[in-house]
Structure formats: structure tokens, C-alpha cells
Amino acid sequence: METIFTKIVNRQIPAHIVYEDDLVIAFLDITQATKGHTLVVSKAPYKDIFEIPRDLFKHLFGVVHKLSGAINKSFNPLGINLLNNNGIEAGQTVFHYHVHIIPRYDLNEIDIKLKNNSSNLNVEDYKKRAEMIITALL
Numbered sequence: 001m002e003t004i005f006t007k008i009v010n011r012q013i014p015a016h017i018v019y020e021d022d023l024v025i026a027f028l029d030i031t032q033a034t035k036g037h038t039l040v041v042s043k044a045p046y047k048d049i050f051e052i053p054r055d056l057f058k059h060l061f062g063v064v065h066k067l068s069g070a071i072n073k074s075f076n077p078l079g080i081n082l083l084n085n086n087g088i089e090a091g092q093t094v095f096h097y098h099v100h101i102i103p104r105y106d107l108n109e110i111d112i113k114l115k116n117n118s119s120n121l122n123v124e125d126y127k128k129r130a131e132m133i134i135t136a137l138l
């Protein structure tokens with residue numbers, strides 16, 4: 001299915017493109033949550049991490065690695081967050097696989113904070129959760 005990112009790939013709408021190859025394109029996120037906020041996008045419109053083929057995923061993350069280095073070099077941030085939302089409940093708004101590279105200059109500039117939900121858990125709970133994942137890998 002065509003998305004807003006397909007339109008960028010096809011040059012139907014403008015974007016500030018910083019990288020492109022046969023499989024992947026990267027451009028500045030329009031919101032610029034922080035200076036240099038960049039999206040790395042698969043050209044083919046796979047919806048999310050469950051749809052994107054593993055080889056393409058590996059290639060895309062190679063590009064994420066390369067661009068993180070370039071952003072680090074050009075803007076000299078104090079840190080970088082990588083963010084990939086999958087599903088509405090996870091905050092995904094564009095259903096076309098992409099990874100955010102978000103350079104960080106200040107701890108409080110944007111809010112990406114994980115809550116600690118461990119207070120009611122015991123060792124058995126952790127064991128059960130780990131076993132469920134291990135079983136699913138088989």
C-alpha cells in the first residue's frame with residue numbers, strides 16, 4: 001500500500017533526503033524533534049517489523065549505523081536514541097517501516113523515559129516471561 005513515505009521515495013512530495021540506495025532512503029523527520037532527527041525507511045512499504053524481511057532489516061540497520069555516525073560527526077550530540085514504533089499502541093503513525101535516529105543534546109529536551117514496572121514481580125514471573133520467549137524462538 002502507498003504511504004506518505006512512498007511519495008517521498010517517488011519524489012511526489014519534497015523531503016530533505018540525506019541517503020539513498022536501491023533498498024533504503026533516509027531523510028529529515030519533518031518535526032525535527034531534535035536537531036538532525038532523521039528517518040531511515042525501507043523503500044518497499046512493509047508495514048512494520050513483522051512484515052519486513054530479515055535481510056532488508058539487516059541492511060536497513062547497517063544504514064542506521066552509518067547515518068548515526070554521520071549525525072554524531074556533524075552535530076556532535078551528547079547521545080542518540082534509536083526508535084522504531086510498531087503498531088498504533090506503540091506510537092506508530094506512518095505504517096511503512098522506519099527507524100528514527102534522534103540525536104540528544106539535553107536529557108529533558110524530549111521525553112523518552114521507560115517506567116519501572118517491576119515492583120510487583122517475583123523471580124517466578126521473570127522466569128515465566130523468559131520461558132515464553134525462549135519457547136517461541138524454537
Ligand code: AMP
Pocket residue numbers: 004013015028029030031039084085091092093094095
Ligand atoms: P512514527 O510515529 O514512528 O510512525 O513516525 C512517523 C514520523 O514520520 C513522524 O515523526 C512524522 O513527523 C514523520 N513524517 C510524517 N510525514 C513526513 C514527511 N512528509 N516528511 C518527513 N517526515 C514525516
